[in-house]
Amino acid sequence: MKYEISITKTTAPKEHPADESKLGFGQIFTDHMFLMDYSKEKGWYNGRIVPFGPMPIHPASTVLHYGAEIFEGMKAYRAKDNTIRLFRPTENIKRLNNSAERLCLPLLDEEGCLDIFNTLVELEKDWVPHSDGTSLYIRPYLFGNDPHLGVHAVKEAVFAVICSPVGAYYAEGINPVKIAIESQDVRAVRGGTGYAKCGGNYAASLRAGERAEQQGYTQVLWLDGVERKYIEEVGSMNVMFKIAGKIITPALTGSVLPGITRKSCIELIKEWGYEVEERLISVDELFAAAENGTLEEAWGTGTAAVVSPIGHLFYNGKEYTVSDNKIGALTQKLYDNLTGIQWGKIEDKHGWSVKVCEA
Numbered sequence: 001m002k003y004e005i006s007i008t009k010t011t012a013p014k015e016h017p018a019d020e021s022k023l024g025f026g027q028i029f030t031d032h033m034f035l036m037d038y039s040k041e042k043g044w045y046n047g048r049i050v051p052f053g054p055m056p057i058h059p060a061s062t063v064l065h066y067g068a069e070i071f072e073g074m075k076a077y078r079a080k081d082n083t084i085r086l087f088r089p090t091e092n093i094k095r096l097n098n099s100a101e102r103l104c105l106p107l108l109d110e111e112g113c114l115d116i117f118n119t120l121v122e123l124e125k126d127w128v129p130h131s132d133g134t135s136l137y138i139r140p141y142l143f144g145n146d147p148h149l150g151v152h153a154v155k156e157a158v159f160a161v162i163c164s165p166v167g168a169y170y171a172e173g174i175n176p177v178k179i180a181i182e183s184q185d186v187r188a189v190r191g192g193t194g195y196a197k198c199g200g201n202y203a204a205s206l207r208a209g210e211r212a213e214q215q216g217y218t219q220v221l222w223l224d225g226v227e228r229k230y231i232e233e234v235g236s237m238n239v240m241f242k243i244a245g246k247i248i249t250p251a252l253t254g255s256v257l258p259g260i261t262r263k264s265c266i267e268l269i270k271e272w273g274y275e276v277e278e279r280l281i282s283v284d285e286l287f288a289a290a291e292n293g294t295l296e297e298a299w300g301t302g303t304a305a306v307v308s309p310i311g312h313l314f315y316n317g318k319e320y321t322v323s324d325n326k327i328g329a330l331t332q333k334l335y336d337n338l339t340g341i342q343w344g345k346i347e348d349k350h351g352w353s354v355k356v357c358e359a
């Protein structure tokens with residue numbers, strides 16, 4: 001089922017950034033955005049692409065008071081065969097609906113949502129940057145928008161999609177990151193919203209992130225919220241370890257975000273003949289492996305960086321170096337294969353890369 005989408009084009013198109021090496025992340029936005037309203041009576045209605053700009057919001061809107069917001073993050077790639085492509089977009093739509101279900105927000109029709117992404121990306125295709133490693137970041141988000149303060153599942157909502165040309169994540173080569181394991185704050189607990197991609201999870205994570213940054217670490221690695229013992233995930237990435245030849249990644253227990261990059265990595269690694277264990281892994285087990293030399297590689301996975309090698313791990317006053325602070329062979333192979341598929345440089349046996357339009 002497709003949604004109606006009216007298109008109002010901007011009369012003042014913006015200049016495209018001249019220097020693609022300075023794009024950064026989420027700084028610049030394209031000429032248009034998608035908006036659609038929801039009400040309990042009408043369902044989703046008034047799907048529209050309009051010039052990018054501020055949107056009026058009621059001062060009592062649910063999202064401003066009770067944080068009823070979920071989002072997604074995906075990229076459009078300018079592929080080698082002169083097409084614009086998305087990577088497993090249906091996975092993002094399914095996850096958006098799972099997040100919506102958790103926060104009592106209205107769901108979207110899968111086919112209709114994909115049509116929204118395709119229509120907007122095709123209209124903005126000239127904004128997909130050309131340089132190696134660059135892409136058009138797509139940020140769909142959905143929020144509760146009842147114009148009053150009662151606390152209940154919303155009757156009104158907005159679905160929006162904005163797009164931002166982003167730079168190569170590794171403009172200066174892939175450098176391993178320094179990660180601090182957080183022992184005070186927790187990100188999520190089972191039964192909470194950890195598996196939903198919701199803004200509130202991020203709001204609660206900022207304090208630990210700031211503390212880690214002040215101490216020279218790039219991101220926080222979260223432990224489980226109950227025992228503060230089991231590894232969960234890193235900031236906006238899932239995490240994987242290669243220990244004595246086996247790949248170990250925290251199981252999706254409900255407090256971990258089910259990453260699409262994580263899922264793709266697991267599928268590839270299994271195809272390459274490795275054993276992959278999705279299970280609980282404690283910080284003690286991890287550091288025992290680091291101390292006895294069996295921790296061979298550690299990396300994060302997520303749409304922004306694809307894979308991000310971890311060079312240092314800090315916990316309770318101790319710091320461990322992983323893989324001589326260099327990218328490991330398997331981490332590199334994952335990076336090469338996933339980016340190869342995304343930019344159409346290698347054969348896509350899985351049908352993960354989905355064409356939007358000719359470039």
Ligand SMILES: *Cc1c(COP(=O)(O)O)cnc(C)c1O
Nearest residue numbers: 236237238257259260261302303
């Ligand atoms: C989005 C996100 C990830 C990574 O998911 P991908 O689908 O691989 O981009 C991991 N953890 C958190 C908390 C996230 O929000």
